[in-house]
Amino acid sequence: MKKKLLITIIILSCCFSIAGxxxxxxxxxxxxxxxxxxxxxxxxxxxxxxxxEKAELNEIEGVLMRIKKDTLTRxxxxxxxxxxxxxxxxxxxxxRIDKKENGKWTSLKSLxxxxxxxxxxxxxxxxxxxxxxxxxxxxxxxxxxxxxNGEYRIVKDTSKQGEMKQYEFSVEFIIE
Numbered sequence: 130m131k132k133k134l135l136i137t138i139i140i141l142s143c144c145f146s147i148a149g150x151x152x153x154x155x156x157x158x159x160x161x162x163x164x165x166x167x168x169x170x171x172x173x174x175x176x177x178x179x180x181x182e183k184a185e186l187n188e189i190e191g192v193l194m195r196i197k198k199d200t201l202t203r204x205x206x207x208x209x210x211x212x213x214x215x216x217x218x219x220x221x222x223x224x225r226i227d228k229k230e231n232g233k234w235t236s237l238k239s240l241x242x243x244x245x246x247x248x249x250x251x252x253x254x255x256x257x258x259x260x261x262x263x264x265x266x267x268x269x270x271x272x273x274x275x276x277x278n279g280e281y282r283i284v285k286d287t288s289k290q291g292e293m294k295q296y297e298f299s300v301e302f303i304i305e
Contacts, residue, residue: 185234186284189296192218194285196300197264203304204270208283210263218287220263223250226273227299229280239272248272278304 184194191214200207212218225245227234236245257263267283269276282301288294 184282184299184301186282186297186299189214189218189287189298192287192296192298194283194298194300196283196302201302203275203277205266205268206283206302207264207266208285208300210257210265210285212257212261212263212287217256217290219254219256219290220265220285220287221250221255222253222265223248224267224283224285226269226276227282227284229282234282237273240274276304 187193191212193211193213195209195211197207197209210220223245226237228237238244239248255263255265280301280303282299284297284299286295286297288296
């Protein structure tokens, strides 16, 4: 009886160790583009955009957000959230855009002067798929308008299922 219990514990420990090793090295396994090619705008303006490799704001280890290649414009982007944690997180539709000015991040106000916390959002709970990914299209034209040249970040948050605490994470980009 003791022998079976000991063998079961050893097998479970090995399984959790292997799963943990795979989760901790997720950034090395991802082949995510860091920079994008210039995008041709509708106005024949050539938009030069760059997505930064590492974001300054990430309160939750194992969650990473990237901008899908060739989707970033002055008014929208498709983001991909990678969640390699062992917990189940819920992602909503809300987000904010911050701009870096004089080395400091500040939240943009909406076109009608509201703070992002005053905006109305659909209360939808998204989860990552079986590949630990969640892809969302974000169009901020009606909220922030077209972004002028500058350094920006998209900030989203998540919570663990059953918890109230919010964890923020971001992806940074430059429009030139």
